[in-house]
Amino acid sequence: MSKQLNFGAGPCILPQEVFEEASKAVLNFNGLSILEISHRSPDFVAVMDEAIALVKKSLNVPEGYAVMFLQGGASLGFLISAMNMARKHKKAAYIDTGVWSAKAIKEAVNAGLEVDIIASSKADGYKSIPNIDTIDGDYDFVHYTSNNTIYGTQFKKAIDSKIPVVCDMSSDIFSKEINVADFDIIYAGAQKNLGPAGATLYIVKESILGQSSIPMPSYLNLKTHFEKDSMFNTPPVFSIYTSMLNLRYLLKTGGVAAIEKVNQAKADLLYTEIDANPLFMGNVNIKDRSNMNVTFVLTHEELTDEFNAAWKKANIVGLKGHRSAGGFRASMYNALPLSSVEVLVQTMKEFTAEHISKINKK
Amino acid sequence: MSKQLNFGAGPCILPQEVFEEASKAVLNFNGLSILEISHRSPDFVAVMDEAIALVKKSLNVPEGYAVMFLQGGASLGFLISAMNMARKHKKAAYIDTGVWSAKAIKEAVNAGLEVDIIASSKADGYKSIPNIDTIDGDYDFVHYTSNNTIYGTQFKKAIDSKIPVVCDMSSDIFSKEINVADFDIIYAGAQKNLGPAGATLYIVKESILGQSSIPMPSYLNLKTHFEKDSMFNTPPVFSIYTSMLNLRYLLKTGGVAAIEKVNQAKADLLYTEIDANPLFMGNVNIKDRSNMNVTFVLTHEELTDEFNAAWKKANIVGLKGHRSAGGFRASMYNALPLSSVEVLVQTMKEFTAEHISKINKK
Known part of the structure; x- marks a missing residue:
């Protein structure tokens, strides 16, 4: 059977060369399977370091920003991003562009924040991106979803904001150039343009770490992962390895x-x-x-x-x-x-x- | 180079046959790579169903218990288990057998619970398992770590308790027979005897779901994952697939x-x-x-x-x-x-x- 043309919404297609190299590593990666190596081994530490360096290179991540790999997908990211950005107002502005935004809002509320929906395209069934002026106000941050997989809408440029911006870029990160400095937290499930399901990427302005106004369990605190170089606990080794292969391919091809x-x-x-x-x-x-x-x-x-x-x-x-x-x-x-x-x-x-x-x- | 003999503490060795089949699936699993298939596809739903069924079969999981796959490892499990078991006392009993117990205790406290360390082997540098009588008292639950990877100690049988028991079995689950009915929550990072890093297994008494006395964000609520058959969000497809292969191998070999x-x-x-x-x-x-x-x-x-x-x-x-x-x-x-x-x-x-x-x- 010839290979199928995969237009799936995610987990989704990766380059054939990446599949081939990942397949080999499952059998032999420096003498062991990639699935059985210790995450503390020099071989895997090198993989993690390279994956982080390639994310930084691909997106021109500026000084003062950290790149981390966690788990739990955007669904845990909704909670983690809100908890880590909670400040004195304990109130956040959310832009509602559909199901994923609504889930993010729900977890901000679950984190104990008050949420104002400052713009929404609900009235037209989420068939548009709302018009948004410069965002300001007594909010700890503003949150939006850059690309809406279900409806097929996408922000064509970053929003303009005087307050910190948090963005769920799960489904369009690495697909186009962005200016990382526009954001305080970018988070993304790996399973679209980065790698296979199982890893979640965070790109975070370092100065926001440890500044939350609410209690923070260890795993949910981005400072924990930053201080441990994404090795607070056993990371999803294979997902990060394959993401690294994919980023290598991306850079090699321009x-x-x-x-x-x-x-x-x-x-x-x-x-x-x-x-x-x-x-x-x-x-x-x-x-x-x-x-x-x-x-x-x-x-x-x-x-x-x-x-x-x-x-x-x-x-x-x-x-x-x-x-x-x-x-x-x-x-x-x-x-x-x-x-x-x-x-x-x-x-x-x-x-x-x-x-x-x-x-x-x- | 002949294959190395891997005595690593985890992520760790899996059967060669599992590595071989997983490697093939990265190239071709019913016409696509296992890394690019949708988690909603019938092919993957069948994998998830089989993985859950094989866990139940391997451990004789009784009626009234649910098996779920999440992410985040035991490190997130420390928090999730404490939050889901919080009841009217908001107080829990923990047995301290070293680093992993200490981390579990820390997250119970982070979840807002009061913790009593009812037994500890700290005095002898964790070179033993403390003697424990039948556990009772005004606690919501008791928690222990069944096997302590760092020191090399292990509970030889389940503790005797009149209150609900929560157990971190990350490093010895599937290595010996257990009586699941002794526990209200069992949790385990996959990366020892189950599969590659990236998935976390929960075996949970269904009657405890939705009974927590504290606020529960969606991802941290085991009820969320139970209601969605471990598909609340995109699961770590490859880790679960490989775990399923490993469980098949386990059952095939006795x-x-x-x-x-x-x-x-x-x-x-x-x-x-x-x-x-x-x-x-x-x-x-x-x-x-x-x-x-x-x-x-x-x-x-x-x-x-x-x-x-x-x-x-x-x-x-x-x-x-x-x-x-x-x-x-x-x-x-x-x-x-x-x-x-x-x-x-x-x-x-x-x-x-x-x-x-x-x-x-x-």
């Missing part, structure tokens, strides 16, 4: 600047087809469209079974929309090649050529 | 009862040599010796360099004692074959034959 261009080309190709093809329609506000998760529907819903059969025949997997949004979703993370998008676009063209005449006759 | 006999044979072989060999001495109380982590020292410390050279020459790795205990530590988890222990014992015998005459002349 880094974030280069992949951003490729990602833009993939998005342009698919959105152009969606807009030109009479049988398809994009789901969201054009200016807020995500380059990572392209959501669209059939203009004639009764063709759903036929279209499902068409993309499956083209060896495509993972195109089904999220259960709460319906329709289709093409997730196009870094490792998805342009050629896979070309196959999808060609499939859409052929599908329309086959069905358009029948529809026009109705 | 299950926990069979491996317990092998583990006893390995321990008997090595402890017998330690006790018979005039150049070596065990670290801890004989009756409290761990079958997982065998700690010992040279009776003539000046031979340290020579002994280090001897075991390294025998292709052994991971025999150095924990930095806080010194000496040597042979960790003999399930996947370490008896033949590796035989090599170690032979190395000790030959070492002594070479050096004993020189020492006797001094």
Whole structure:
């Protein structure tokens, strides 16, 4: 069976070269399996150090920022970020762009903070990114979700804020250039553009560490992990190793600047087809469209079974929309090649050529 | 280079067959890499279901108990277990058998609980397991660490208690038969006898879920994970897959009862040599010796360099004692074959034959 074209929303495709090297390391990494080495061994300490250095290099992380690997995904990150940023106001501003924002808000409240939703696109079913002026006020911080996998919306630039900014970048970190200095905490589950599920990345302004106004259990305190170089407890060795391989690949192939261009080309190709093809329609506000998760529907819903059969025949997997949004979703993370998008676009063209005449006759 | 004999304390050796199958799945698992499949895909849901079923089968988990996979290791488990067991007393009894117990106590305090240390082996440098009568009193629960990797001590049977029992079994779960019904919460980092680092196992009496007397953020609430069948958020797919492979192997080779006999044979072989060999001495109380982590020292410390050279020459790795205990530590988890222990014992015998005459002349 030839390799499937994986448009899944995550965990998701990584480069084939990374899969191959990770597979070898499971059998032999300097004489042992990567799965059985001690996290305190010089071999793994070197992996962790390189992974952190490659994150810093890829994103031009400035002096005064720390990179850490934890566990628990963004779902624990919602709580950790809020707890670590709690200050004298014990009050935070959240931007609501859908399910992931709502979960983040819930955990800020669970951490004992008061939350003001200062902007929301709930009214239009999260089909847009709200317009936001410069953020200010008696808040400890403002939080937003940079890319919304379910709806297919994305912030095209960082928000403008006079208060500290916390951002969940789980689904678009490493896909485009960012200015890390705009943020106090960036956090991201690894399982999109970084590596396999199991690790969670934090990029944190060092000066915020240890400043929380609420009690902090050890694991939830970012200062704990900073002081122990991400080795407070046994880290997810294999996930970090594979993330390191993926970052090596990213830098070897031109880094974030280069992949951003490729990602833009993939998005342009698919959105152009969606807009030109009479049988398809994009789901969201054009200016807020995500380059990572392209959501669209059939203009004639009764063709759903036929279209499902068409993309499956083209060896495509993972195109089904999220259960709460319906329709289709093409997730196009870094490792998805342009050629896979070309196959999808060609499939859409052929599908329309086959069905358009029948529809026009109705 | 022939495969090294891995006596490391963890992450640690797993069966070669598991490494081989896991390695293949990184390249191809039903047409995709195991690293890129969705955790919501039927293929992975089947993996999770099987992993949970195999845990239940291996340990004869009775009706009314749930098995869950989370993240964060025992270090987050210290907090999660205390928070989930907090009741009207907001007070817990802890047994102190060393570093891991101390860390658990710290997180119970961080969770807002009052802690009584009802028994401790601190006075003898944690070289024993304290004598404990039946536990009772105005406590929400009692907590202990079943096996102490650093010192090499182990509870030989479950404690006797009239109050709920919580146990950190990170380093000896699946190594011997247990009666799950003795416990309200068992938790364990995966990276010893279960699988690679990155997953954390919880076995929980269902009736304790949702009964906590303190506020519970979503991720820290075991009820959250129970209700979502360990899929509240993206689980560490590869770690759970590999754990499932390892559990399949365990059951295929006779299950926990069979491996317990092998583990006893390995321990008997090595402890017998330690006790018979005039150049070596065990670290801890004989009756409290761990079958997982065998700690010992040279009776003539000046031979340290020579002994280090001897075991390294025998292709052994991971025999150095924990930095806080010194000496040597042979960790003999399930996947370490008896033949590796035989090599170690032979190395000790030959070492002594070479050096004993020189020492006797001094």
